[in-house]
Amino acid sequence: MSLEFRHIAHAYGGVPALRDVSFNAPSGAITCLLGSSGCGKSTLLALAAGLLEVQSGTIKLDGEVLADPTRHPPPERRPVGLMFQDGALFPHMTVAENIAFGMAPRDKAGIADWIDRVRLSGKGKRYPHELSGGEQQRAALARAMAHDPRVLLMDEPFANIDIVRRRSLRAEFRAILKARGTTTVLVTHDPDEALELGDHIALVEAGQVTQAGPPQALLETPARPSVGVMLGNGVVLAARPETRGGRTVFATGLGTFEREAIGGQVPEGEPCELLFYPDAVGLVAAEAGEGDGESQDGALAVVDAVLRGRRWAVTLANSASDAVDAGGQRITVLSDEPVDPARRYRLVPHRASMRAFPAS
Structure with a gap:
């Protein structure tokens, strides 16, 4: 009926x-x-x-x-x-x-x-x-x-x-x-x-x-993007495609992501927005000393980490002092393991877990 x-x-x-x-x-x-x-x-x-x-x-x-x-x-x-x-x-x-x-x-x-x-x-x-x-x-x-x-x-x-x-x-x-x-x-x-x-x-x-x-x-x-933000607590990053070593990558204020991280259609050659979900990204510790002073290509500081259910909600930013990236947003992802607040981390999205949209 x-x-x-x-x-x-x-x-x-x-x-x-x-x-x-x-x-x-x-x-x-x-x-x-x-x-x-x-x-x-x-x-x-x-x-x-x-x-x-x-x-x-x-x-x-x-x-x-x-x-x-x-x-x-x-x-x-x-x-x-x-x-x-x-x-x-x-x-x-x-x-x-x-x-x-x-x-x-x-x-x-x-x-x-x-x-x-x-x-x-x-x-x-x-x-x-x-x-x-x-x-x-x-x-x-x-x-x-x-x-x-x-x-x-x-x-x-x-x-x-x-x-x-x-x-x-x-x-x-x-x-x-x-x-x-x-x-x-x-x-x-x-x-x-x-x-x-x-x-x-x-x-x-x-x-x-x-x-x-x-x-x-x-x-x-x-x-x-708003669908993913509302329904899945998604995060949206402004991105620009670049060619490096013959392959396309997407540069954002919080790091550079490979084409393999993005599923579905991708806008060609134009600025875009990348949507990802907090539970579909991993964290990899940067090398000791990497990102000290000014942030270098996605080596992010830990701003906060709290338990959310049985996982850690980790908030990251370029600078731990102001906790805000160039776009004015904090990035919170979910991690199975606790993080070291004294270290910096890179975002590593799961394969095909991101979605790209034309820039609004």
């Missing part, structure tokens, strides 16, 4: 929020709309839910028009479930009554089944204020799913949950949604959440979908 957005444009008081947005949320998949606050992702959700009228473009459900500028069925007449950031449970109703509100007909067996599915057994008679934040979101999911919607829309459902419970709640929700085969569109600003939950990711930037597809495809073949 796919949900399609075709050439959607929307404005608030003449200020564009969406510009010619087209993408598809595949049937039975969890599609994450990923982007920063104010980029337009919640507007897309509101248009699909019927909370806003479509100004331009078409929204289709399984090939049939759900809404366009001439058709605007109200939310209650759409085969769509909606779950908000704060759950929005009815405070004067019990958990069971909240779930029953979304069911037709209201059957006790169905209510009990959903209470069990979302791990709220024994709490059906409690009111929302008697539940934890995670329990409230479980109840909200059950209410949104109880009437068996063809599509579930979720607007940052884990934003108000503490980070420890958030991880387990994501896993629980994904298991429930995949078991039901529910086509889901979930709004988030958290790249980790999109990668953990999404079968499909649509990256939204400034009112446009920059790229949409499976997470691996976006990481391996980003359409532009």
